[in-house]
Amino acid sequence: MSEVQFSKTTNRMSELVKSFDKDSFKSLTKEMTLSEYVDLVYQVPALVRTAYQRLYDMIMSYGTAPVTRYKKTYTWYKFFGDATVGSPIYGLEEPLDELVQVIRGGAGGYGTERRLILLRGPVGSAKSSICSLIKSGLEKYTKTEAGQIYTYKWVNLDKVPGLNFTATDPCPMHDDPVKLLPEDLRVKIELDLNENQHSAHEKAIKQARLEGKDPRDIPAPHKVTLRSGLNPKCQYYWDKLMEHYEGDWEKMITTHISVYRFQFSESKRIGIGTFQPKDEKNQDATELTGDINYMLLSKYGNDSDPRAFSYDGEFQVAHRGVCEFIEILKLAKEFLYDVLGATQERKIKPKKFAQMDIDEVLLSHTNAPEYDKMQSDKTMEALRDRTIVINIPYQLEWSKELKILNRDYGDGKVPQHIAPHTLEIAALWGVTTRLAPDPDNQIGKVDKAKLYDGRNLPNWTEESVKEMRSRFKNEGLERGISPRFIQNAISNCLVKNRRYINPFMVLGEIEDKLKTCSTVTDEQSREDYAKDLLAVKKELEEILKNEVQRAIVGSDAAIVAVFTMYIDNVFAYIDGTKVKNPYTQDDMEPDEKMMRSIEEKIDVPESQVDDYRRSIAGHVGRAAKEGKKFEWNTNARLSRALEKKLFEETRETVNISKLGKGAHVANPEIQDRIDAVKSRLIKEYGYNEESAQDVIDYVSSIFSRGDSK
Numbered sequence: 197m198s199e200v201q202f203s204k205t206t207n208r209m210s211e212l213v214k215s216f217d218k219d220s221f222k223s224l225t226k227e228m229t230l231s232e233y234v235d236l237v238y239q240v241p242a243l244v245r246t247a248y249q250r251l252y253d254m255i256m257s258y259g260t261a262p263v264t265r266y267k268k269t270y271t272w273y274k275f276f277g278d279a280t281v282g283s284p285i286y287g288l289e290e291p292l293d294e295l296v297q298v299i300r301g302g303a304g305g306y307g308t309e310r311r312l313i314l315l316r317g318p319v320g321s322a323k324s325s326i327c328s329l330i331k332s333g334l335e336k337y338t339k340t341e342a343g344q345i346y347t348y349k350w351v352n353l354d355k356v357p358g359l360n361f362t363a364t365d366p367c368p369m370h371d372d373p374v375k376l377l378p379e380d381l382r383v384k385i386e387l388d389l390n391e392n393q394h395s396a397h398e399k400a401i402k403q404a405r406l407e408g409k410d411p412r413d414i415p416a417p418h419k420v421t422l423r424s425g426l427n428p429k430c431q432y433y434w435d436k437l438m439e440h441y442e443g444d445w446e447k448m449i450t451t452h453i454s455v456y457r458f459q460f461s462e463s464k465r466i467g468i469g470t471f472q473p474k475d476e477k478n479q480d481a482t483e484l485t486g487d488i489n490y491m492l493l494s495k496y497g498n499d500s501d502p503r504a505f506s507y508d509g510e511f512q513v514a515h516r517g518v519c520e521f522i523e524i525l526k527l528a529k530e531f532l533y534d535v536l537g538a539t540q541e542r543k544i545k546p547k548k549f550a551q552m553d554i555d556e557v558l559l560s561h562t563n564a565p566e567y568d569k570m571q572s573d574k575t576m577e578a579l580r581d582r583t584i585v586i587n588i589p590y591q592l593e594w595s596k597e598l599k600i601l602n603r604d605y606g607d608g609k610v611p612q613h614i615a616p617h618t619l620e621i622a623a624l625w626g627v628t629t630r631l632a633p634d635p636d637n638q639i640g641k642v643d644k645a646k647l648y649d650g651r652n653l654p655n656w657t658e659e660s661v662k663e664m665r666s667r668f669k670n671e672g673l674e675r676g677i678s679p680r681f682i683q684n685a686i687s688n689c690l691v692k693n694r695r696y697i698n699p700f701m702v703l704g705e706i707e708d709k710l711k712t713c714s715t716v717t718d719e720q721s722r723e724d725y726a727k728d729l730l731a732v733k734k735e736l737e738e739i740l741k742n743e744v745q746r747a748i749v750g751s752d753a754a755i756v757a758v759f760t761m762y763i764d765n766v767f768a769y770i771d772g773t774k775v776k777n778p779y780t781q782d783d784m785e786p787d788e789k790m791m792r793s794i795e796e797k798i799d800v801p802e803s804q805v806d807d808y809r810r811s812i813a814g815h816v817g818r819a820a821k822e823g824k825k826f827e828w829n830t831n832a833r834l835s836r837a838l839e840k841k842l843f844e845e846t847r848e849t850v851n852i853s854k855l856g857k858g859a860h861v862a863n864p865e866i867q868d869r870i871d872a873v874k875s876r877l878i879k880e881y882g883y884n885e886e887s888a889q890d891v892i893d894y895v896s897s898i899f900s901r902g903d904s905k
């Protein structure tokens with residue numbers, strides 16, 4: 197056996213230790229006395245904020261940006277798109293705006309803090325993702341300066357006979373240390389802090405006015421409320437010790453209280469609770485509200501002794517933070533009453549035990565079918581009444597659905613090569629399944645998906661798209677495939693193909709899965725989704741034909757030249773001026789024949805030439821005014837025309853149908869051309885050797901069938 201050689205020169209551990217931040221550890225676990233803490237609270241009133249205020253501040257700490265959709269402006273909360281927190285959410289600006297408004301209402305104490313927030317939507321619409329983001333956002337926030345949070349432990353308990361068998365005992369609900377102050381002192385602090393904050397705010401507004409800034413940009417301070425009481429165990433110690441010290445409260449807290457900073461942690465069950473109902477028979481209320489600790493019971497001998505209780509129900513765990521209820525409507529009815537009490541009264545009442553105050557954001561979600569069941573159930577009226585429902589629809593924007601897939605598979609996330617358009621086309625199918633068919637058959641779903649994604653199509657304006665969207669209010673909520681289905685299809689493909697995957701493989705996988713998939717329950721939907729798949733395949737054909745055509749034509753430079761020439765001529769035509777001949781520099785009349793040869797490619801009739809050219813000139817002018825550049829591919833229809841025109845010119849020299857499989861055997865000369873096209877597809881369009889060959893074979897098979905002009 198050879199001996200392991202230890203190098204004396206490197207010591208990995210000491211290198212690693214150097215990068216460990218000792219100071220951060222110290223600051224995260226900082227300890228102090230209650231009196232120091234009260235001083236700190238006067239400096240930083242945010243320390244005593246409510247759960248809703250904390251959540252709201254956390255979200256706002258990431259900043260906001262306005263988004264405009266159909267001339268209406270929403271606020272985008274950057275938090276939801278921040279990849280450092282968790283899996284980012286794309287789109288959903290409106291429902292997330294709505295959600296944050298509810299949270300803001302709760303932070304302001306306007307009543308929404310006494311409601312249950314219920315995210316409702318189809319399976320896979322990001323409800324769970326939104327909840328996990330919020331949960332990890334809060335965890336992270338409590339590690340920051342702005343989000344610091346404190347609690348306390350009892351110490352020296354063994355110095356007082358009969359009080360407890362351990363010397364220290366932490367507050368079991370991680371409560372705020374100010375709760376240890378007698379109520380009249382707390383009320384005094386509350387008044388002081390609100391008064392201080394109010395005058396600081398007034399001052400800031402005055403200052404803003406002086407500086408000519410909008411005073412509305414200065415956020416109003418949160419109102420401080422310190423009325424709720426201690427949990428039963430701490431109340432027990434408090435009472436006993438007050439007795440022991442004969443009412444000398446100050447002596448009690450200086451001897452027995454140590455304040456410390458802590459952080460929320462879902463895995464340690466601090467500040468973040470998650471409840472998922474099991475099957476009806478196995479549901480147990482103690483999971484929500486805590487239980488007698490039988491081991492401690494044997495020590496204290498009384499099952500209503502507050503020291504013999506485990507404060508580990510999800511409600512206690514989530515105190516000061518957030519409690520997520522997964523599939524809340526699967527919860528047995530008798531437990532829903534606990535949830536109701538928790539929302540409305542902000543109190544919980546464990547069986548045979550004292551009631552306790554809680555302060556937390558109750559965030560639940562449910563799939564649409566369960567929700568509909570609740571709607572028709574009379575006995576659920578009380579719950580409905582205390583619930584704020586926020587609809588979370590499926591993504592209906594193609595490019596955002598694509599972002600979801602790119603997040604998971606794009607940018608080298610998987611070792612395999614993913615051919616261009618693979619994820620794009622899967623995303624398109626996903627979106628089309630969610631769209632309502634047009635009752636007048638005016639527009640196909642693929643085109644509708646393009647419009648919803650903000651692309652231009654002839655005869656459609658922003659106004660008419662908005663009108664169409666408003667006609668289908670429930671789009672995204674009622675039908676369609678979940679992103680998870682698509683994710684599964686792509687992963688299956690990746691498992692089966694270890695070198696690369698292309699759009700055909702994914703669409704094939706989708707087609708297979710669709711036939712057997714159990715989440716699609718009715719045959720009509722299955723048929724509809726299959727039809728959508730056909731439409732998407734057609735679109736793919738268009739995209740690939742285009743791409744191969746462009747690769748044959750050559751670089752973008754050629755198309756830019758045609759584009760520039762066309763635009764120059766259009767302006768000359770409208771202004772009644774001349775154009776310079778690029779070769780001779782002579783002034784010439786606009787080249788009508790050239791312009792028509794392009795316009796004919798997209799069926800602009802002679803009678804509409806004037807309108808069409810003016811609209812193009814208008815687009816160019818508007819782009820310039822907005823400081824944007826109008827390029828050859830800015831307007832989808834025009835770029836199509838340019839491509840067709842250019843392709844036609846080259847087509848005569850390169851016969852595409854001969855480029856496919858086996859062509860080089862018949863004619864070795866063709867091999868050179870195939871290689872040229874292929875290498876362009878690889879270099880400029882992101883294909884690899886195999887996927888490029890696939891596309892060439894596919895497109896040439898279409899052309900040799902002669903069904904494409």
Ligand SMILES: Nc1ncnc2c1ncn2[C@@H]1O[C@H](COP(=O)(O)OP(=O)(O)O)[C@@H](O)[C@H]1O
Nearest residue numbers: 284285286319320321322323324325591600679
């Ligand atoms: N708008 C969206 N933005 C980002 N990811 C999304 C979006 N919609 C769905 N997803 C993704 O789809 C998958 C299913 O989402 P999930 O949150 O589990 O759905 P739900 O809880 O609504 O059933 C996850 O991978 C999620 O990230």
Ligand SMILES: [Mg+2]
Nearest residue numbers: 320323324325
């Ligand atoms: Mg879910």
